[in-house]
Amino acid sequence: MSRLSRRAVLAGGAALAARPAFGVALPPVTTSSRIEALLGRMTVTEKAGQLTLMASAIGGRAATALNPPGTGPSAEAQLSAAREGQLTGIFNGEGSAWHRRLQQAAVQSRLGIPLIFAADVIHGFRTIFPVPLGEAASFDPDLARRTARAAAVEASAAGIDWTFAPMVDIARDARWGRAVEGSGEDVLLGRLFAATRVAGFQGRDLAAPDALAACAKHFAAYGAAEAGLDYNSVDVSERTLRQVYFPPFEAAFGAGAPTVMAAFNELSGIPATANHWLLTDVLRGEWNFRGLVVSDYTADEELIAHGYARDGRDAARLAFLAGVDMCMQSGLYRDHLPALVEAGAVPMARLDKAVRRVLVLKAAVGLLDDPFRRLAPGREKRFVGLPAHRALAREAAQRSIVLLKNEGGLLPLRPGQRIALIGPFAAGPHDLIGPWNVYGDDREAIDLATGLGAGVTVAPGSGVETVLPGGIPAAVAAARAADVAVLAIGESQVMSGEAQSRTEITVPAPQLELVRAVAATGKPMVIVLSTGRALALDDTVLAARAIVVGWFLGSESGNAMADVLRGRVAPSGRLPVSFPIESGQVPYHYDHKPTGRPASNGAPVAYKARYRTVPNAARFAFGHGLTYGDITYGPIILDPVLAWDGKIEVSAVITNRGHRAATEVAQLYVRPHSASVTQPVRRLIAFQRLDVPAGGTATAAFTIRRQDLAFVGVDKRAVTEPGAYDIWVAPSAEAGAPATLLLGAPA
Template sequence: MLGGAAVLVWRSSPARALLASVGTGALPLAVEALVGQMTLEEKAGQLTLMAAAWAGGAASKLNPIAPTGGYESQLADAGAGRLTGVFNGNGAKMALAMQQAAMRSRLKIPLIFAADVIHGFRTVFPVPLGEAASFDPTLAERTARVAAVEAAAAGIDWTFAPMVDIARDARWGRGVEGAGEDVLLGCDFARARVRGFQGSALTANDAVMACAKHFAAYGAGEGGLDYNSVDISERTLRDVYFPPFEAALDVGAGSVMAAFNEVAGIPATANHWLMTEVLRDEWGFGGLTVSDYTGDMELIAHGFAADERDAARLAFLAGVDMSMQSALYIKYLPDLVRSGAVPMARLDQAVRRVLRVKVALGLFADPFRRIDAKREAARIGTPANRAVARDAARRSIVLLKNDGALLPLAQNRRIALIGPFAAGQHDLIGPWNVYGSDADAIDLATGVRAQAGPRAAISVTPGSGVDAPLDGGIAAAVAAAQAADVVVLAIGESQDMSGEAQARTEIVVPAAQRALAEAVAATGKPIVVLLKNGRALALDGAVLAAPAILVTWFLGSEGGPAIADILFGRFSPSGRLPVSFSRATGQAPYYYAHKATGRPNPDGPLEPFKAHYRGIPNTALFAFGHGLTYGQIAYAGLDVSDGGTLSADGTLTVSATVSNSGKVAADEVVQLYVHDVAASITRPVRQLKAYRRVSLAPGASQKVSFTLRRADLTFIGTDMKPTVEPGAFRVWIAPSAEAGGVEGRFTLA
């Protein structure tokens, strides 16, 4: 099953014999010896990664440039040492054939197989932004672990995830791949996902190497437009956009992907300061760097490189070790080295990094360790994996409103499921999933029917399309609503409205669906709005006026049952917004950790000549961290230890009592925020410094304590280095970034 002839060839190869002879401790010498035996073309081949010609799932749709030459050509390149590996291929059968071809090459260096495993493999989990709403990094580690087990079973060694870009502009479509707008949450989820993907040992046959992307500031594109220019200060880079990358590297992420965008006029793919001075020299990263899809070729369109040869030279000398999809390195690096334009030492450095990664993944010990068709069949889509998907989905759902305690719904009622997402095998798994399928996911109607009760009457009416009305759609929806006790209105974005190249100028529910909502609301029937979305949305009209609103994102394979779990009270909602929902598109980019400005509007009515838009407060419609439960939660009794003074080398405990006076048990996400009152660099109005999930039975109270240290108050100072300054701080323990909660002060001595 593993290609016995190829295994025998490998065992007799020079590389295998060399490694066996020197032992593990001398592995760097073995790598050096291989480098010394390689031709320039073979070295360039180790730096060339291409989309698989024998592609899997939705790869051909997601990859805009088709592989040239076809599958036979790729097999020939593998056999000639002109290819380091392929990505988004078609499972163990494909990987076996290609690895066998590599074992017939002169040096028999194994291929590496990569893939976009963004939020699950065949078992699909909530989109990363939705999963971040759990405020539970351990959940992200669990789902990444399952994704790695499934992907590795299909022969995959390396995933192009996690995306750790901070995203503060809801117009940007790729915010769906990250953890939202907050630095602390972004760091925590970056660590968790890397740990989940890479497991306890990279050599394990259920581990895949993680890739922190996109370095750097991809989420800061002007106007929220994908691929757009970024012009921000070095301080903002270091305070906001760098920390999640550092967090990912701190727990051992083996690779980093360069961003598409430029930073201050220099594209990231050719930015020596980013890719070498910061990443290598300052942070000490020793792993592999890779361009994004044709990122090196795009230096020409940026107006930074004169031609393809120049683009290859600039990207490579900046510190990008591996070229993805453009084939510029295999085409130009040998001659660039021969001409002296690229030093041989730099070429050998990059080759060593690639080979060390392959050693770390166990590919030199056994090139076929993750290639096993039986294992692929046994590990993918198991009931246990689907159970994790359901748990992740329901923990990702956020309850924005629940006026009059409309939720949870009682069983055995007449329910009208209305909207373009009420039923059907579409728009279930979300964007950027190569191997999953809507056909294998469970839709809303199926989930509701399974839990609504034996005497329930469930009707399903689309009412409108996603972007356009349906003939007779609104009339049918109104009739369905009038015949029901309650309406569940499933509206929002289709999955192709989020993700790469899906920036939106209006972050609203499409007009056809808003018209549907208005007509259904006019019936006077109680409405539960289910929002399907990959970004924060600006809500208004009947959608905002609905008594109950749930943010359900794109929840993956088990989305329908998970939503039903929440609707009928089988599971109490516990998600919190990882992004701020602004009041209007024109507020974007809006994020809670903004600066006060010199003219903030005081609490209360809007005042002239203050920092706000006409008629709109400079606050969120629904703030970062907001989310309700089926309990009744209250905060009281802030307590700050040690007289409110934090010594230079000490700790400070900040506590509050959180109570549930409701009749339903609830999980509350208690959040700690601080504000530096006066500093040499102006500071955000609030910053999340800690959060904790607590479970509260009906009538229960719990004292929740957080510990602050001097390091928690660090920021990038005037000299571009981390600093802490003594002074006064405000502190809140609250249910969201803009809620009052309980507030106090302390002093850093």
């Protein structure tokens, strides 16, 4: 028997064909008959209208700043399009009153098909929660379910039926600004947060008045853009797609997401928006996805700029035949599908499939039964900005904060200390809620100065990217008069997000000059970082005794950070992305391959896989985060042999030798000693949040089965191979010593 056939035993290939359908459940017979009756009465022009989604003529607060500039229709023109059946819905509209006007126009159309109202509800509606990357630092997927549920309650009260979230792209290049919208670099975190966010948005019943239909985006591999440049080309292997970039989408669909958005990027030479293999062969054929595929903003039209389509007509044909059902913003389907069908270039059967999917979605969210179910007068006032939602925002922000460093127990701050709060993010209603907010408002959020309260001296010191005249001398004076200096520095919220790629992922130079000047006073420094990505921290920053990552924490930003700094709440967040030593290391992710010449983390050795100046390691590893306790891990306890159809328990005792209770996130990593496809140096397969009392212990316990050791094999299907594996129970991806586990062969 050959080595491959002996080792490469399929773990899940047979289950693929039996996989249940992903997406919207088929409607009841009565609804299905109604949909077929509507289809039978529609003209081709009306069908094209059902596939046309446009930006609202009256936009949500920040909507016009979030997409490329353009000249959109007037409100009257959009109302007219609704009456004529030339519009399936709008997105990012302003409030329930405007949505009611549009819906009233739509139900007056010849067939009375209601509009669907969509929005980018990414991390909150009016109550804003931490940016998704920050929330992933909680390592608590259920927290994401709860915040998504609250966001859905608020957004649906404004008449919104459908959110373009969650973003489930794995992002491993910190230069890419849209990493802020996802869950970081790890596949397991990506899968878990994708599923729970879908569950939170949709609730128990998609037709309930407080439910939002979810849309997993961007399909696929948008996070792998070359050089971290937004919209750039992607060229990755099919194995990497299946091992890294596909699993969070499968998790979202498994949780019931009824829609998916095609990505902007090309994928190995074929733009995702026109990629038949991706949108039809994989999504529909392999995964049996029955839901709706929507383009991203004008992405079908952008096939021309890609050099893939000749003109708008060709772009519409290519995108539609590849599998994009609904056209967002370009209007190409409305303008060209009727003629394409008439010319025989697009089959009527394909057109009917797409329209049927739209109608099934509208039925699923309850619009065919009651077009005004989310538009009742007074709902917006009753459900937006609830005190319970603000309390949840504070909790979510607290749990998203990551303590990177705390030399000498500088934190928590002691009562009575004189505090100099310095930096461009110290005070003011700005840069609190983070990027990708259509409806949030920094003026409704709490800044750090307010959160810390009385007795704090505030000195901005510098702008975000500019020198502030007289700023540094004033900041130095404030530091000298204080017992401790808290420096709120980092990125502004416009430095992260879409179209905000950076070549250097560092704190801007004017702020570093400020830090150096304050450090020269000799006063103890606490650095509080605002960021939407991993940062390469300058030695000036690293010299601070305490460093805290605050991301963009949302409406309760200042209160939550003050809770942690003052010790009312203990830090419990962990990094969902690796912080590299230098910008030039990116893309960097903890689960990289060892290469044939792996480098150790010790003294440099020539002709190994490392840079001239830094090791191939992180400054702060994925999973890293400190507590206010003193945590140590005991040796790994396990049965060293795992039977092929069995399971074993793996555990380690965690001791808190400190004087404060702590929440520890124990992480379980694996690596095979050898495999038919090279494997990462470590791969996260499980984690646990554990409360460890002061002076006490807790046990991290995990169950391992052979399926947990599976990977995408030579034939691009899931395999598990017998043999020896390293197992870590550790506080981060670059900590701890492994134990060895032997997986037995099948009987």
